[in-house]
Amino acid sequence: MKKPIRVLTKLLLITVFIISCNSKTEQKKSIAEAISVLPNATIKETIAYYYKLKEEYPTKYNFEKENELNTLGYQYLSNGKVSEAIEIFKLLVSEFPKSSNPYDSLGEAYKTAGNNELAIKNYEKSLALNSKNINAEDIINKLKYSKYDATRFGKKYKIKEYKDDLDELGRRLSEVNPNVYKFISKKDFWSAIESKKELITESTTFSDFLWYCSEIIANINCSHTSMGYFNQERKLIPIELRFPLEVKMINNKLYVSNSLINKEKVNLKDEIVAINGKSIEVIKLEIFKHISSQGNIETYKKNFLNAHSTSIIPYALGFPKSYNILLKGASNSIKLSPLKKYQNNFQKLPNYLCQETLCFNYSKDKKTAFITIRSFAYYGKRFKKFKAFIDNSFDSMAKMNIQNLVIDIRGNGGGPSDAGIYLLKYLSQTPFTYFSSSQFSESLNEIQPFSNNFKGTTYITMDGNGGSTTGHFMSLVKHLKLATLIGEELGSNQFCTGGQKRLRLPNTGIIYSVARNTYITTATSFPIDRGIMPDHEITQSIDDYVNDIDTVMGYTLSLLQKKDK
Template identity: 20%
Template sequence: MYPLLLLFYSSFARSQVPLVLTPEQLQTDFARFQTALQEAHPAPYRYTPKGTFDSLMVATRARLNRPMSQQEFYQVMTPLLVALRDGHIKWIVAGRDQHYPFHPDTLFPLKLYFLQDKAWVVGSYDTGTIPPGAEVGAINGQPMAAIIERLLAQGTFADGKTLNGKYEDLNHFFSGYYATFVGAPATFDLTYCYADTDTTVRIAPVTFEAIKKYEGTLRIVSQNARLSFEDSTKTALLTIRRFWTEGDEPSYKKFLAQAFREIETRKCTALILDLRDNEGGEEKYGIKLYRYLAQRPFRYYDRISVRQKKALSFPAYTPKLYRMLRGLVVKKQGDGYVFTAQRGLKIRKPERHAFAGKLYVLLNGGSFSVTTEFAARVHADRRGTFIGQETSGAYEGDNSGIFAITQLPHSKIDLGVPLFGFYMANLPADLEKGQGIRPDHPVIPSIEDVLMGRDPAMQYVRQLISNQ
């Protein structure tokens, strides 16, 4: 369920793509795309009705009747990915960064922060002089609100009806989105407002290497999972940035055992669990964490669906583990199949040192996949209070786990299809189809918060605890 699958995509060698793809080549690639969804995706109609999706497939195929560049084909096909409403689906031009697949030498030079239909400058990838905090009014004569609307419609980092993941993608990768779906001109005419003054300037593009260098200077290397205490309020703060471990990082299992023993020893009455920007990882990590928070035995997943049991008919990479586990797929009543061997399907008991105090969970649009699954269990069991923003993952579950990776033969675009459909157990009866985990206390950072480095959600939850 890892959010980034670049290690899988390296399985395919990069090869030359024709400058122009013929209609016959486009139709061949479309057929591979269609077959991959039909044979591998566990729930293509989970959020978009079959009739609606099938009609979109027919309309898209009809558009592939003229020669196209790789980028044009990428653009024509993207609405199909969006219509799946599956944030785990992968659509990556082979050998290129998934967020900057085209025009690496002519990218928009400013880092922006987005809120609804507005955007502000928060940094520059070159030595530009646009002041941080300036509100962008237009780029090359096109209003910023229209650009945002256009790019949100192309975003795939969202399950169901959620939007915050798409905004997070724009916050991080706007320059790539703009180059892919709007354009990559030789210059950008930028209209902005700062200190109540409107200004229009012409700015030069930057390279992908400049963006990587800039982002590298901002990256803070810190421990993935960490615990601290605020003794004045008997509060523990547990931060988990991802649900997997790398390299020589401490054992997650041992970390949790030690952390919750210490929380118990210190007699903490409140726990803040910060899961913002945690895009997920391994399912067992979320299940293990909830065992330290649950107050009674629980079932994590209701079921795990798969599309079929037999081998795929098209060329694709699948992990050896999946090929070994196919024998554990069984047919259920009706036409579906389910995967039966997963610890989350069984009744799990709380851990010995499970925390019994008040739980506060911080979430935002970067909280996805395993993180949303965990939050769904907490929320459905009414175990905690949520602060922040709606998750990009869907409350009812997701399509993820192990992936089948196939490369479209002529366009050389890699399609990653999740093979398991996870459905959470014991969901609320009033759950809205396609919603994420919505906070009890919404807190959205303003542009001033971003520029000043303030954390309004953390400030809010601390005030909430001190007032109780």
């Protein structure tokens, strides 16, 4: 009986094999590939051919999967054939009218073509079909509200509209940001919102409400969740209400860095101890409550205040019509003249050899190279520029047999992780893993350093403006002990919530961004509420600032001199 069973088993296996082979031969062909083979066909002819094949061979080609046409549309778009892409996406929409993604793709094509009206229309259809389409909601807000109404400074909304917007703000912050309660308890977060509601009266203006909202957002201590770089507030404030001096906070003291219209009343470097009867400490604490930064990092807040002093001080003081300042050592206050015009230069960054975003220099003796990287923000195709700069810099260093490297990342607000990883591959001597937690799985793998990596001594100058990817990069630099760090506490660290979603409050129209993805490097031993700390903490004095002396770089050069002796 065993032999017939074995024969039957073989017959069954052969039958299964034949069925399997037949199923493979009957697999439907790609419709996208089929309509792409017509030589010199117009897009109109290509689409006509699509309908012809669908009518004559409805089961031969894959008409059921929307990604077929979607991929083809993006191929046209990436090749600069925007009008052709639009037609393919229009076909996609007509074939899959109840799906969200086709409208999202068509919206992107119209946006690329500069037709914002149709882009918004299709993104709104996509969002209606899928309320969780964050991309569509984000772009709708960017396109619809790109023009900011700067005339609403004193406008008053209804009390209910203000309160409803505060509830909406709290709801969206807590829904979108996965770490909203990382640095503040849920109870304290919602209590803060209720306390702001109690402040609202019929006299509350739009500018007052902006200030309330900025504090609510800053409460969660996330640098990627904010109302922007004070753009909305700055655009609103009338020129005559601005604080008529540029000031710089150094070691919790406030100094005049530009007298502006008050040159005859106030001197450069004068220390201000009070404004309109309020001490600088009280004003500082009020301002810091409204600046979004990572954890309890104050260096970023300080630099933010310095950059926006003429506009942020009025908000903190309730928009006084005049300003009286008390200087250190003086018994009487000085009444300042109001501004008649003003152009904000956002305070100059200290620089040693370069004011550009990317620079490569070297010393006369060719022992030391200087690389300036003011930004890691080289996304997409622009990454080639960053890669070429880094490659060329390290190639030049190898040819010159450079012994010391100084990397200046002051003012670097971050960018894609690719940039930080690429630079680390030239600095690290051993394999490393960049992220311990990230939405990008490839960043969780072990990364091999370049064979021609730099083997000399590295110094990095840093400041409180270093954010996002700069924090990730520097956390690994410190963790792997790749360089000596000089300057002030970095404005970021190994932990951040990034990937911003742009939102708008329904009644007041306030625009804000909320981070939605968690990124943590493998340098998890550092505290998440403080920035990466320097090995040598150096602060620029007001004298050095006014005289354009780069204190941090000067100290770095002194370390180099000691090393080479």
